[in-house]
Amino acid sequence: MGNTLQGMLEAELEDDLRYSRYDYANKETDNRQNGYSKKTITSSMGDLTINISRDQDGEFKPQVVKKHQTDISTLEDQVLSFRRILTGNRFWFVVWIIQSFSKIPAAYN
Template sequence: MQESLEAEMDEALGYGKYDSIEKTSANSRNGHSKKTIKTELGPIRINVPRDRNGDFEPKIVPKHQRTVDGIDDKILALYATGMQLEIYLNK
């Protein structure tokens, strides 16, 4: 889930975490906020990425939401709409 949130941030900003050369907007990353969400599998602690302008609106775990049902369905829906979810295995 953490990798999905990071990929959402990449999509929102238009460049990857370490690709500041390709940066085209004035907005940038600004750390993370800790959040505990309740899922079918039990509570999960995640770090939600933030941006400087406060424009980032996560789709997997929306702001102010603490309960997430059907997380698998949400991830599949993001794939279906064309969002490229990157898993950072080599970083």
């Protein structure tokens, strides 16, 4: 589960920056990936430690695991079922997840 979330967060940052991590030829912004912050989240499988990507300008706002969110137990069943359904392009998987989660009422976040 941690690896799935990690991949989703990295793809989300790449989408936010509008270039792949090492694709400097297509970079159209001064903002860039700037390391990671460790975050411990609680799931039904116990505590997980994940690395949240940071951007240089501090503008990145992850949607998969939001800032200050520590419990993902309501998300993990959805993520695991989505992962089974979508095995193709990582970018479109993340877009679909973000769009789906944005429709979940704030009470569940």
